[in-house]
Amino acid sequence: MPSRHYIVEKGIPALHTKVREQVQRHLKEATSIALTTDLWSSGVAPMSLLILTAHWIDSSFTLHNVVLHASELRGSHTSMRIRNAIEEMLAKWDIDNDKVHVVMRDNAANMKKAFADMGVQSLGCFAHTLQLVVIQGGPRPSMHALCQPMGAYGEGSCESTDAGIKTMKRTLLEAVTERFDYAETEPIYSVATLVDPRYKDRFFTSPDHQELAKEALIREVEIMERKRKAGSEVSAEEPPRKSPR
Template identity: 35%
Template sequence: MEFIALDDQPFSVVEDVGFRSLMEFLEPRYTLPSRRHFAEVCLPEIYNIVATHIHELLARDIPTISFTTDIWSSDVSPVSMLSLTAQWIDKDFNLMKAVLHSQEFTGTHSASAISDAFEKMFQTWKIDKTKVHAVVRDNARNMTKAMMDSGLASFGCMAHTLQLAVHDGVFSQRSISDAVAIGQKIVGHFKHSPLAYSRLQAVQIQLGMKAKRLQQDVSTRWNSTFYMLESLLEQKHALATCAADYDLPATLISSSEASAADVIPSVRALRRLLSKEADTDHGVKTTKTALLEAVNKRFDQIESDPIFCIATSLDPRYKDWYFDEDVKQRLRAILDAHLTPAAGAEDETHGRESADHPRSKRPRPDGARPSLHDMFEEILEENGPERPSTTASQQLDVFLAETPIPRGETALGYWRNNHLRFPELAQMARKYLCAPCTSTESERLFSSASHVLDEKRNRLSCNKAEMLIFVKKNMHLTKK
């Protein structure tokens, strides 16, 4: 049953000639049960085992839990599914994830229907709403209203918001949208014609190139469009050779552990990168300006949201170094309000072993194009290691005064090693750093759903499909 669930196999696999031959070779005395036995007996049994373990995990001392949710519709059967994935930080500061639901969602996708479904899902898992930190959702109005009606704090998926900004700022440019449309035609030509692809492959080999397929883009993922154009540019010589001999439909001339703490620093670094002029900007200045305006518009309220602000300040890679002075003061008041009076009793000198190590500036060659990584470094260098103390708790003073750890290190690793130095802050970190910044977990879940509900299993009931997905995604949590 684990083999069927983990490898997205149809129940009919136990009746396939090759599989039965393999089982007979491995153990001739073993009698394979019927596909019905696996579907009606084994699957519910293993589902209950995994579900019991997830219930036990959620019943432990978890201060807060964050969730992601999305709605998916199958291409091979008239089925829509509503997802719910959970994410929290355990007492040892390990990030824990579990899939709770990928259930059938029938009828209208109204806000009230989504809200009712959430109520039932939370009741199933005995989740108290007071323990819900945030729900990451898409930006659709029905989903936004559903979270409000349910009394749940929520925010839009950063990847989806960034997709909207790229669409507003880049794809709205006629020259770019035309280039993308041409690229899609070329890729589609080779994708849907085995003969055309074999010709391209032969040309690649003749030119001494590695035979590679062109990347297909997905309209809702700007990075997939980038990779498509990149693959076309990489294969431009092979495509030009093909175009000389064969007709083409068109010709083209010539980046899951991120948390809410990553949003503000990433947006600030992106804004700075787009506002910088570089020698390579020739021909794309208008596009950069339009993209900067779109990013500013889509993320204009980001620094007013306590979920993002507090998470950023409690991430030892960022702290409050990515905020302007007025935001820092407002944020400090929020942090002080969250801290207990006990935080002020901490000895300020306790744990200063790693404090105030100045960050060395990484030189960039003259004329080199700045990168997004360079923008993170610039912001940290401008703030400097010397931090004035305020009247807030000494524990918070010490934490904020220390130089942020390198971005290559993990925030949870820091809190795992320093939770005794800053006990009050560590508990806040468990709450605010458990929120992901995208709904990737739900989207990955639906990728699995498309493998379960495929052509071989297009008549599989939604109940069994959900159990298969649940087992596949959570089985590792039961293994030591």
């Protein structure tokens, strides 16, 4: 059985190198990459971790998800510090900004500014936005206020509880409208909706939004076509390789 010294000093580094080379090869072959990132503080240690995960679809339409980094971020969490950390992570994997389709992040102002300064498209996490809706949607009646009027056998009613529920529903709806009002005019969401055969253009609330979505889709197709032509021209300019003897 290998010793602990061999496993730590040779076995794990060799495995890390092998996996890294394989991941880097797949990343290089990918035409477009999406990223998810999060910055969180540990509850058991005084440290903050910046996580970066890559997602892409290969030529056989297989989805890949790989955690590229989980690195400590020291000092204050300024947008500049976050930007520098992300750019360093991408450089280590030879990922150009042009290859990044979109970054999914939280809704913090420092995160928004970091990717805006990088010139990379980014979107707020849906789950995080929904959590903000619930927080913003108060005041809400307590679980005690809801259950107490019902009695042991579920009988009885309470006008104050009904009023509280109506208030909760109204404030939640207002929060949803405020937080997700941009979604229908966001090109990334609208294009994804159009190309999804389940939805297409059936659920846009106005003809103007529908037209904006179609224009965004046309732009995406044009960009893809330019990239395809550029790749074909580069391949044509490369000299043919000599076959080994």
